[in-house]
Amino acid sequence: MIKLENITKIYKTGAFETVAVKNISLEIKKGEFIAIMGPSGSGKSTLMHILGCLEKPTSGKYFLENTDISLLNDNELADIRNKKIGFVFQAFFLLSRKNVLENVILPSLYANNYLSFKARKEKALECLQATAFPLDFIYHKPNQISGGMMQRVAIARALMNDPEIILADEPTGNLDTKTGEIVLHTLQKLNSEKNISVILITHEEDVAKHSERIIKIKDGEKVEDMKVINRKQLYHK
Amino acid sequence: MRIKDLVNESLDSLRSNKLRTLLSILGIMIGVAAVVSMISLGEGSKISIQRSIESLGSNNLIIFPGVVQPGRGFVSSGRGDAQVLKKDDIEAIRDILEIEAISPEVQRRFQVISDVGNNRNTIILGGSKEFFVVRNMVIDKGSIFNDEQLRSYAKVAVLGNQIAKDLFNDIDPIDRKIRIRGVNFKVIGVLAAKGSAGFVNYDDFIIIPYSVMQKQLSGNEYFNSIAVKVNSKNNIDYVRQAVTSRLMQLHKVDEPDFSVFSQEDILATLTSIINTFTLFLSFVAGISLIVGGIGIMNMMLTSVVERTKEIGLRKALGAKNSDILRQIILESIIITSFGCFIGIILGVVISILISRFANITTYVSMQAVIISIAVSVSVGLIFGYYPAKRAAKLDPIEALRYE
Numbered sequence A: 001m002i003k004l005e006n007i008t009k010i011y012k013t014g015a016f017e018t019v020a021v022k023n024i025s026l027e028i029k030k031g032e033f034i035a036i037m038g039p040s041g042s043g044k045s046t047l048m049h050i051l052g053c054l055e056k057p058t059s060g061k062y063f064l065e066n067t068d069i070s071l072l073n074d075n076e077l078a079d080i081r082n083k084k085i086g087f088v089f090q091a092f093f094l095l096s097r098k099n100v101l102e103n104v105i106l107p108s109l110y111a112n113n114y115l116s117f118k119a120r121k122e123k124a125l126e127c128l129q130a131t132a133f134p135l136d137f138i139y140h141k142p143n144q145i146s147g148g149m150m151q152r153v154a155i156a157r158a159l160m161n162d163p164e165i166i167l168a169d170e171p172t173g174n175l176d177t178k179t180g181e182i183v184l185h186t187l188q189k190l191n192s193e194k195n196i197s198v199i200l201i202t203h204e205e206d207v208a209k210h211s212e213r214i215i216k217i218k219d220g221e222k223v224e225d226m227k228v229i230n231r232k233q234l235y236h237k
Numbered sequence B: 001m002r003i004k005d006l007v008n009e010s011l012d013s014l015r016s017n018k019l020r021t022l023l024s025i026l027g028i029m030i031g032v033a034a035v036v037s038m039i040s041l042g043e044g045s046k047i048s049i050q051r052s053i054e055s056l057g058s059n060n061l062i063i064f065p066g067v068v069q070p071g072r073g074f075v076s077s078g079r080g081d082a083q084v085l086k087k088d089d090i091e092a093i094r095d096i097l098e099i100e101a102i103s104p105e106v107q108r109r110f111q112v113i114s115d116v117g118n119n120r121n122t123i124i125l126g127g128s129k130e131f132f133v134v135r136n137m138v139i140d141k142g143s144i145f146n147d148e149q150l151r152s153y154a155k156v157a158v159l160g161n162q163i164a165k166d167l168f169n170d171i172d173p174i175d176r177k178i179r180i181r182g183v184n185f186k187v188i189g190v191l192a193a194k195g196s197a198g199f200v201n202y203d204d205f206i207i208i209p210y211s212v213m214q215k216q217l218s219g220n221e222y223f224n225s226i227a228v229k230v231n232s233k234n235n236i237d238y239v240r241q242a243v244t245s246r247l248m249q250l251h252k253v254d255e256p257d258f259s260v261f262s263q264e265d266i267l268a269t270l271t272s273i274i275n276t277f278t279l280f281l282s283f284v285a286g287i288s289l290i291v292g293g294i295g296i297m298n299m300m301l302t303s304v305v306e307r308t309k310e311i312g313l314r315k316a317l318g319a320k321n322s323d324i325l326r327q328i329i330l331e332s333i334i335i336t337s338f339g340c341f342i343g344i345i346l347g348v349v350i351s352i353l354i355s356r357f358a359n360i361t362t363y364v365s366m367q368a369v370i371i372s373i374a375v376s377v378s379v380g381l382i383f384g385y386y387p388a389k390r391a392a393k394l395d396p397i398e399a400l401r402y403e
């Protein structure tokens, strides 16, 4: 479903050039759960932004469901992000003035299929339930709930438009181990039950072990691509 | 994005910083209120001047001594300076058939004391009985003076409605005495109220025979003006020519040393003065709208910077540049619309207060309201566009990395 061919991303800051991603080729199949692992500054987030159509590579080709992303304009990219991709960030990125329900509904405002308010609410509740978010808290503001709950809201938001892929950038980075585990199990469950591809970005081996396949990168280069043996999981396909 | 969602999102973010939103609304509100009240002041003055000039009699021509210099207009003419209009001038045009009545007029301001002891400074107008015909003056009590009284220098006076009350309170002024510059006059009549209009209050003056005026008060044989009532509107131009040629002949001059104005000339001149004045006032008021707009732009720019991350997030979730652009512009337009709405109400209230307490006619025209709406929505668009463009151009990655 995803095919990267010799992707390179170079940032220019004045006279400086930073090669964030270097010549990476990669294929990810529909329904796969992969981890991109590497130390801080190795180019993981940059790669995720390219995969998420937030950024175009300096060179190389990116095919998403056989569409050449480099040929699309800003509006078409926005549509792809809206329909096919769900983002989960380390810092959650929930809007503090909106309550849980409104935060989950947000991506549907930018969707082309105009749902009624009622349909949106039902869909949002369904997504929250899929992440096992306690529904008593749906009218709370993000600052009134715990970090683990916030990340579940963020995952529910990523599910709102039925994405093909969830891109999670260090989703457990701001959480304690136990809460992080719950979030990872939630992603596994969505992966196995809804057949959503998950791309998990992390610098921790332990976290990466929750995936089926680990791609290790270092200084922007792919150094290893391996299957996970002894995968940590609660849910089985 | 649906309009309803767009409006909701805009309102939501405006609500999240209520104080800032309110202050921006306030800026626009003051601007709009100023524009609305200034325009209604101008419109009101125009209406009241029109009304008063019409009430002074239609189909009138007025002859002033002196010539109006081109470009300086009638108001700035040296009226009263040049001394050319005399009794002979009346006789010279008396036999023009199309003239119904001729009213020679001499005006001065004097201190007047009534026999009940009240003291007022007012306009004393020396005229003939035809003054009342030409100027559409209706008698309320008593009578006007006749030609016999004019010839015999009778010291009689007819009071305007307001000055009668000022000089005599509630006492009936008929047959009582007033004293002007040491000369006693007997009050023989009081005029019906005409109302004040524009710059002049037509109830605050006293009419006496011009013969007495010239002999005892003004001290010369000249008139300030001669008003002529023409029998029909169609004959105004003809009479104007006839009067001009006869008076030139009488004065033995090649170029007129006097000016002849019609009611319409005066109305047009005054209206154009008021238009200029209104335009100037509205322009000054309009500047405050621009200042309000700059306030909005400032506020929106700050708010865009503060929301950098939010905008990045929205883009990551699928918002198009145009969605962001439209939301920010809409926020700006919502502010100006609210400000405009409250400003119009405030402007109307101010106009009402001006006319009530300053006794100046105001008129809130639909035009003023439409102009304010148009201007403030444009202000919202123009000053919201730049911040919106900046927000729309934000790179989602930069925005998301911004911590």
Ligand SMILES: Nc1ncnc2c1ncn2[C@@H]1O[C@H](COP(=O)(O)OP(=O)(O)O)[C@@H](O)[C@H]1O
Residues within 6 Å of the ligand: A011, A012, A013, A018, A019, A020, A038, A039, A040, A041, A042, A043, A044, A045, A046, A047
């Ligand atoms: N917008 C940018 N401009 C310049 N350099 C950047 C930019 N974004 C990332 N980088 C650089 O690219 C490299 C990879 O960054 P990143 O993808 O964030 O790594 P990771 O997520 O693995 O920590 C880093 O050296 C970083 O400083």
Ligand SMILES: [Mg+2]
Residues within 6 Å of the ligand: A044, A045, A046, A169
């Ligand atoms: Mg990173």
